[in-house]
Amino acid sequence: MPLGTLDRSPPPFFRQGPSALTKLALCSALALLLMVADARFKLMHPARAALALVLQPVQRLLLTPVDAWETAGDYLRGTQRAMAAEDQAKRQLAEQAERLSRASALQAENDRLRKLLALRPAMAVPSLSAEILFEAPDPFSRRVVIDRGATQGVAPGSPVINEAGVLGQVTRVYPLSAEVTLLTDKDAAIPLLNARTQMRNAAAGRADGTGMELRFLAANADVKVGDLMTTSGLDGVYPPGLPVAKVATVDRRGDSSFAQVLLAPIAQPDSARHVLVLQPMDRHVAAKREAEVAAAAEAASAAEAKATAREAKKAARAEKAAEKAATKASGAAP
Numbered sequence: 001m002p003l004g005t006l007d008r009s010p011p012p013f014f015r016q017g018p019s020a021l022t023k024l025a026l027c028s029a030l031a032l033l034l035m036v037a038d039a040r041f042k043l044m045h046p047a048r049a050a051l052a053l054v055l056q057p058v059q060r061l062l063l064t065p066v067d068a069w070e071t072a073g074d075y076l077r078g079t080q081r082a083m084a085a086e087d088q089a090k091r092q093l094a095e096q097a098e099r100l101s102r103a104s105a106l107q108a109e110n111d112r113l114r115k116l117l118a119l120r121p122a123m124a125v126p127s128l129s130a131e132i133l134f135e136a137p138d139p140f141s142r143r144v145v146i147d148r149g150a151t152q153g154v155a156p157g158s159p160v161i162n163e164a165g166v167l168g169q170v171t172r173v174y175p176l177s178a179e180v181t182l183l184t185d186k187d188a189a190i191p192l193l194n195a196r197t198q199m200r201n202a203a204a205g206r207a208d209g210t211g212m213e214l215r216f217l218a219a220n221a222d223v224k225v226g227d228l229m230t231t232s233g234l235d236g237v238y239p240p241g242l243p244v245a246k247v248a249t250v251d252r253r254g255d256s257s258f259a260q261v262l263l264a265p266i267a268q269p270d271s272a273r274h275v276l277v278l279q280p281m282d283r284h285v286a287a288k289r290e291a292e293v294a295a296a297a298e299a300a301s302a303a304e305a306k307a308t309a310r311e312a313k314k315a316a317r318a319e320k321a322a323e324k325a326a327t328k329a330s331g332a333a334p
Contacts (some may be wrong), residue, residue, distance in 0.1 A: 069320040125239050128277045143207045149176045159278045165243035165266040182269045184209050193232040197222050214261040219252050237280050
């Protein structure tokens with residue numbers, strides 16, 4: 001048989017169709033199209049939801065041993081932490097009892113000295129308890145959300161503290177919640193007073209959100225590691241005397257006229273759960289002045305009312321005397 005008459009094409013059963021590269025390109029394009037369509041129009045969302053609903057019992061069943069092991073471990077670790085926390089709480093309670101006994105005597109002495117020097121009495125700032133719900137999702141800021149808002153009387157600018165010291169300040173208020181900017185935020189600032197030297201300065205949050213720093217402090221300023229920084233009360237927001245931070249490092253550079261002073265906040269926001277929201281000092285002072293003015297006006301109106309009543313009584317007596325005189329005169333006339 002001549003070779004030219006032979007059919008060299010493979011039989012239909014062995015034909016390969018498109019090449020492998022073509023199939024890869026088509027499948028890649030189809031997969032890309034489906035991903036874009038799913039991301040844009042949520043085409044597979046119902047299917048994923050149904051699949052998750054079907055697989056949820058299986059997942060829970062498979063996670064049961066893991067959950068039981070973790071629960072047992074958490075129980076043991078929680079017991080140890082609870083015992084350690086109880087011991088620490090007892091020690092803190094004993095220390096606070098001793099401090100409280102001294103604080104009452106100091107408070108009485110302070111009141112006597114204020115009366116002796118004719119100074120105004122220290123003002124008690126109204127407060128509102130709150131709980132931290134969660135941290136704000138913005139990774140470039142240090143903010144938390146509390147469960148009290150405008151409905152409960154929280155106002156913008158209110159200081160937020162815990163049992164250790166100042167945490168931050170309310171910057172946004174919603175009806176049932178509020179956003180608190182922590183002192184370690186890069187946009188936060190607070191006026192401070194050095195408890196040792198009584199020197200005033202201003203602190204701001206660092207750019208990395210890990211602490212605070214004193215800005216524009218002279219290189220020869222009297223500041224040492226361990227100095228306690230408290231609120232000065234000069235800004236009209238924070239009450240004076242609240243602990244804020246301690247000096248962590250002092251770097252006096254020879255090539256600069258300013259010293260770099262880093263502060264470590266006393267109140268740790270990561271471990272805080274329950275806080276107190278204080279009323280801003282300016283609003284508290286304004287409310288107190290309004291109350292004093294209202295009390296003075298009420299006293300003046302009461303005094304005026306008493307004076308009017310006395311004048312009315314005098315007028316009534318004079319009128320009665322005139323009537324008696326007229327009666328006597330009319331009786332003596334015949």
